[in-house]
Amino acid sequence: MGGLLYLKSMSLNFFTFRKEDITCLKCGWKGKGAELSYGDFSEEHAICDMDCPACGEHVGFWQAPLTDELERWKKANPGAETGW
Numbered sequence: 290m291g292g293l294l295y296l297k298s299m300s301l302n303f304f305t306f307r308k309e310d311i312t313c314l315k316c317g318w319k320g321k322g323a324e325l326s327y328g329d330f331s332e333e334h335a336i337c338d339m340d341c342p343a344c345g346e347h348v349g350f351w352q353a354p355l356t357d358e359l360e361r362w363k364k365a366n367p368g369a370e371t372g373w
């Protein structure tokens with residue numbers, strides 16, 4: 290897994306990307322983040338790749354938040370739609 294990949298790809302907001310509009314730069318697919326295919330997951334870095342469901346192009350990644358980050362975000366965004 291190369292670091293360069295992450296400089297080129299989109300950093301997705303773990304909390305909200307499922308509800309966001311995503312466009313694949315390779316094939317032009319448009320949809321919600323929830324429709325993306327799961328790619329590789331790095332347990333070491335808690336980073337999950339998300340791929341385009343149409344062409345398989347890597348479109349972004351998210352990093353799983355720490356437990357306290359999760360709690361902080363929930364407090365700061367009460368009732369926020371996450372699509373979970």
Ligand SMILES: [Zn+2]
Nearest residue numbers: 313316341344
């Ligand atoms: Zn695509």
